[in-house]
Every structure is written in C-alpha cells, then in structure tokens.
Amino acid sequence: MSETIPAELASARGTIDNIDAALIHLLAERFKCTQRVGHIKADLGLPPSDPGREAEQIRRLRALAEDAGLDPVFAEKFLSFIVEEVIRHHVATAEQRQSD
Numbered sequence: 001m002s003e004t005i006p007a008e009l010a011s012a013r014g015t016i017d018n019i020d021a022a023l024i025h026l027l028a029e030r031f032k033c034t035q036r037v038g039h040i041k042a043d044l045g046l047p048p049s050d051p052g053r054e055a056e057q058i059r060r061l062r063a064l065a066e067d068a069g070l071d072p073v074f075a076e077k078f079l080s081f082i083v084e085e086v087i088r089h090h091v092a093t094a095e096q097r098q099s100d
C-alpha cells in the first residue's frame with residue numbers, strides 16, 4: 001500500500017528517529033561504564049547492587065523529570081528497568097570472577 005506521508009509527520013518522525021538513535025548510543029555508553037563498575041566491584045568484593053546510590057539517583061532523576069516536563073513516575077520506572085539489567089550483569093561478572 002503506497003500512501004503519502006504529510007511533510008510535517010515525516011519531519012517529526014525524522015526527529016524521533018534521531019532521538020532514538022541518540023538514546024541507543026547513550027545507553028551503549030552507559031552500559032560500557034557500568035561494565036567497568038561491575039569489574040571494580042568484583043575486584044573489591046563489593047555487592048552487585050547499591051540501594052543507597054539507587055535511592056539518590058531516583059530522587060535526582062524524579063526532580064530532573066519534573067523540571068523537564070516528563071512524568072517522574074515514568075522516569076523512575078525507566079531508571080529501574082536499566083538498573084535491573086545492570087545488576088544482572090554485575091551478578092554475572094561476580095559469578096564469573098569466582099569461577100575463574
């Protein structure tokens with residue numbers, strides 16, 4: 001089915017695609033950084049998760065979201081989704097270290 005997309009819609013979608021690409025690159029850099037943290041923790045025998053640090057991040061990101069006009073509940077859910085994955089990686093890194 002061929003349909004003509006209005007120029008304004010195509011332009012908005014182009015911006016969405018650019019933002020999504022930026023998000024993917026930002027997430028990739030964040031995960032490279034948390035991977036380093038995972039190795040440091042494994043070296044030092046620190047636990048994979050740090051609930052105190054997470055509470056501080058939630059407080060900070062909720063405030064940033066409110067200032068930016070983003071739903072703070074969504075911001076917290078988004079952070080928790082990412083942190084859950086990071087902790088899974090940290091557990092795997094620690095287990096790998098123990099079996100080496």
Ligand SMILES: C=C(O[C@@H]1C=C(C(=O)O)C=C[C@H]1O)C(=O)O
Pocket residue numbers: 034037048049050051053054057082083086087090
């Ligand atoms: C990256 C860390 O490990 C975990 C993951 C966090 C994150 O992804 O921001 C924050 C706290 C920790 O539960 C850390 O301790 O800094």
